[in-house]
Amino acid sequence: MAAWNWSSKKDAYRLFIKRQRRNLPFLKRRPRSSRNLLRNRHLRRPNRRNPTRPKRKRMMTINISRRRPPREESMSDNVVTRIAPSPSGFLHVGTARTAIFNYLFARHNDGKLLFRMEDTDPERSKEEWKEAIINAMKWLKLDWDGEIIYQSQRIDIYKEYALKLQELGNAYYCYCTPDELEAKRKKALEAKEFVGYDRKCLHLSEERRQELDAKGVPKALRIKTPHEGLASFSDIVGGDLTRDYLEMDDWVIMRSDGRCTYNFCCVVDDHLMGITHVIRGNDHIINTFRQCTVYDRFGWDRPNFAHIPLILGKDRSKISKRHGAVSVMDYDTQGILPEAMFNFLSLLGWAPGDDREIMTRQELIDAFTLERVTGANPIFDPVKLEWMNAEYIRNMDDNEILDRVRWVMIDAGLTTRLSVEAHWHWMLQVVRLLKERVKTLRDFPTQARYFFTDEYEYDEKGERKHFSDSAVIALLIALRDEFSGLSDGFGEDEIEKALRSLAERLEMKPAKLIHPTRLALTGLTGGPGLFELMHVLGKEKCIARLDRAIEYLEEKFS
RNA sequence: GUCCCCAUCGUCUAGUGGCCUAGGACAUCGCCCUUUCACGGCGAAAGCACGGGUUCGACUCCCGUUGGGGACGCCA
Numbered sequence: 001m002a003a004w005n006w007s008s009k010k011d012a013y014r015l016f017i018k019r020q021r022r023n024l025p026f027l028k029r030r031p032r033s034s035r036n037l038l039r040n041r042h043l044r045r046p047n048r049r050n051p052t053r054p055k056r057k058r059m060m061t062i063n064i065s066r067r068r069p070p071r072e073e074s075m076s077d078n079v080v081t082r083i084a085p086s087p088s089g090f091l092h093v094g095t096a097r098t099a100i101f102n103y104l105f106a107r108h109n110d111g112k113l114l115f116r117m118e119d120t121d122p123e124r125s126k127e128e129w130k131e132a133i134i135n136a137m138k139w140l141k142l143d144w145d146g147e148i149i150y151q152s153q154r155i156d157i158y159k160e161y162a163l164k165l166q167e168l169g170n171a172y173y174c175y176c177t178p179d180e181l182e183a184k185r186k187k188a189l190e191a192k193e194f195v196g197y198d199r200k201c202l203h204l205s206e207e208r209r210q211e212l213d214a215k216g217v218p219k220a221l222r223i224k225t226p227h228e229g230l231a232s233f234s235d236i237v238g239g240d241l242t243r244d245y246l247e248m249d250d251w252v253i254m255r256s257d258g259r260c261t262y263n264f265c266c267v268v269d270d271h272l273m274g275i276t277h278v279i280r281g282n283d284h285i286i287n288t289f290r291q292c293t294v295y296d297r298f299g300w301d302r303p304n305f306a307h308i309p310l311i312l313g314k315d316r317s318k319i320s321k322r323h324g325a326v327s328v329m330d331y332d333t334q335g336i337l338p339e340a341m342f343n344f345l346s347l348l349g350w351a352p353g354d355d356r357e358i359m360t361r362q363e364l365i366d367a368f369t370l371e372r373v374t375g376a377n378p379i380f381d382p383v384k385l386e387w388m389n390a391e392y393i394r395n396m397d398d399n400e401i402l403d404r405v406r407w408v409m410i411d412a413g414l415t416t417r418l419s420v421e422a423h424w425h426w427m428l429q430v431v432r433l434l435k436e437r438v439k440t441l442r443d444f445p446t447q448a449r450y451f452f453t454d455e456y457e458y459d460e461k462g463e464r465k466h467f468s469d470s471a472v473i474a475l476l477i478a479l480r481d482e483f484s485g486l487s488d489g490f491g492e493d494e495i496e497k498a499l500r501s502l503a504e505r506l507e508m509k510p511a512k513l514i515h516p517t518r519l520a521l522t523g524l525t526g527g528p529g530l531f532e533l534m535h536v537l538g539k540e541k542c543i544a545r546l547d548r549a550i551e552y553l554e555e556k557f558s
Numbered sequence: 559g560u561c562c563c564c565a566u567c568g569u570c571u572a573g574u575g576g577c578c579u580a581g582g583a584c585a586u587c588g589c590c591c592u593u594u595c596a597c598g599g600c601g602a603a604a605g606c607a608c609g610g611g612u613u614c615g616a617c618u619c620c621c622g623u624u625g626g627g628g629a630c631g632c633c634a
Contacts, residue, residue, distance in 0.1 A: 084634090085634095086633085086634045088633085088634070118634060119634095120633095120634080121633060121634065123633085124633070124634075125634095174632090176632095178631090178632060181631085181632085182631090185630090185631080188559095188560095189559070189560090189630090190559090191559090192559040192560070193559080193560075194559095194560060194561080194630090195559090195560075195630055196630080218632090220632050221632095222632095238562095238563070238564090241562075241563085242562095243561070243562070244561085247560075247561055247562090247630095248561095251631090251632095252631085252632050253632095254632085255632040256632060257632080259632085261631090261632070261633085261634090262633070262634045263634090265634095266634090281628090282562090282563060282564090282627090282628070283563095283627090283628050283629065284628095284629090285562060285563065285628080285629075286561080286562065286628085286629045286630070287629085287634095289562090307563085309563090309564080309627090310627070310628070312626090312627070314569095316626065316627070317627075317628095318627075318628070344570095347570070347571080347583095348570070349570095350571095351570085351571055351572070353572070353573095354572085354582090355572080355581080355582045355583080356582095357570090357571090357582085357583055357584090358583095374564095374571080375563075375564055375565085376563095376564050376565060376626095376627090377563090377564070377626085377627055377628085378569085378570060378571085379569060379570080380569095380570095381569050381570065381584070381585085383569080383584065383585060384569070384570065384583080384584040384585075385584095386584095387583090387584055387585085388583095388584085390596095390597095394597075434596095436595095436596055436597050437595065437596045437597080438596090447595095462594095499593095509593090510593060511593050511594085512593095513593090514593040514594075515593070515594070517593095518593080518594065524594090524595085525594060525595075526594050526595030526596075527594070527595060527596090528594095528595080528596090529592095529593075529594085529595095530593060530594080531593090
């Protein structure tokens with residue numbers, strides 16, 4: 001088959017170069033440059049912008065390395081993706097983003113999104129984390145298909161498959177002690193050599209093995225990894241990825257206590273669950289090389305892989321639950337809307353290709369393809385998230401906002417559950433005045449404080465600006481009288497008319513009256529339009545607060 | 559250290575060899591609107607990491623340098 005020849009020649013060449021480097025000390029001194037000999041990008045990654053490589057050849061590469069039909073065909077298959085968090089902490093933004101990509105891809109292709117809890121480590125898995133992760137998934141409305149699969153309930157299945165692999169002759173027992181291995185690892189690391197298992201127990205004689213078994217020495221099961229050639233797989237984001245088998249070792253698939261390890265369980269489950277597309281962070285690329293060995297040793301078809309770039313923090317290192325948790329639910333408490341979070345996260349490492357940024361879930365689903373996923377790791381920018389959040393709040397229905405923000409208001413001690421229900425309509429007016437001015441739901445209680453309580457101080461700067469002259473007292477008195485004389489109601493128009501006509505009579509700019517009034521009524525220098533907020537506050541409160549300010553100022557200037 | 563991945567404004571990104579004098583968004587700054595704050599409108603500043611090569615022509619393809627990230631467990 002021509003395709004096979006073409007690809008294997010290239011593989012052989014790359015392998016040759018790699019070996020050359022290994023054997024030639026003068027090349028070894030320049031690892032970077034010699035390594036880059038291998039960077040025949042056109043061999044690895046179909047370039048979107050300038051595909052010099054004929055398409056026919058590209059498809060052949062995919063054929064040989066993936067042993068699957070080319071992507072164009074597999075797309076029409078029933079897509080099954082999965083999200084597989086490990087409950088060793090809250091759902092953090094990186095995992096959430098991976099979940100979103102899996103979700104979008106599945107929904108775009110009318111496929112399924114499965115949920116698997118990777119809770120095989122009893123030391124680190126906690127029930128409360130599982131619950132927290134599920135809640136966070138629900139918060140983002142990442143609805144998955146079917147029941148959640150818990151790996152902790154499937155340990156017998158993994159063991160069964162591990163033993164099967166051993167029977168097949170593709171795995172062998174290792175009697176080395178963890179201490180022994182740790183010492184070797186340390187030594188290799190110090191000698192700056194390849195760190196990996198030396199296959200000591202692969203060559204154990206049958207007698208020796210029986211001897212050790214008789215003694216009851218604990219044994220782990222290791223998979224037989226090919227000793228030479230190139231490991232390779234085709235990645236939808238990264239193109240053809242290769243690695244020398246010399247750089248890989250016979251890793252443990254089953255621990256001495258009979259529990260299987262992550263990379264093994266993962267493959268068994270992905271196979272059994274019928275996963276067609278494995279979409280995960282690119283920190284898993286090395287795992288994928290390992291996992292491919294399992295697929296191959298079992299003779300199973302490999303799924304399609306897509307390794308998406310990692311989200312980085314401000315310091316450019318991976319946002320990780322191990323170094324300071326960045327939980328999605330932290331953003332909930334910060335007053336970020338799940339819709340905004342979803343939108344924002346989906347735009348990290350992916351873009352629709354046009355200028356759209358604010359997109360509904362359906363628009364995201366319609367536009368999402370893995371081919372458009374970027375290769376570079378994006379940095380999480382909370383400032384832009386806030387902007388997007390503000391955008392969502394501004395465009396959201398008032399009732400919807402109030403429904404979500406009422407708990408924040410109650411938490412802040414500004415109101416009570418009963419009061420919200422009793423004054424729903426009035427609260428809506430407050431929301432309407434503030435929704436243009438907040439970035440998060442948390443901003444509501446701080447900006448709406450004066451609507452709920454008389455306990456506020458006058459802003460320091462504002463006081464210097466508008467309360468610095470005793471002449472302001474007379475103005476406030478005049479205004480108070482003007483307002484209390486209003487008999488046709490206390491609507492915005494009446495208030496505005498009253499204030500402006502007073503200003504006219506006093507031959508001064510309305511602003512001269514407006515600013516001190518705002519300070520008197522709210523304690524602030526900014527906020528909604530004065531006439532609007534006075535209307536919402538009500539005549540009685542306005543008069544009382546003007547009186548309070550007059551009193552305060554009289555004392556101040558006496 | 560070894561291996562793997564990546565590289566366009568400060569940040570997220572568009573870019574499929576000529577439509578690029580590089581487009582959009584956030585942030586920043588200015589102006590306008592305006593009773594303030596915000597919103598909105600208009601505008602400015604800001605980027606193809608560097609060096610070679612291929613080509614009539616390179617942000618785009620190739621090689622290298624540099625820089626960044628990740629992985630190197632009987633964790634997941």
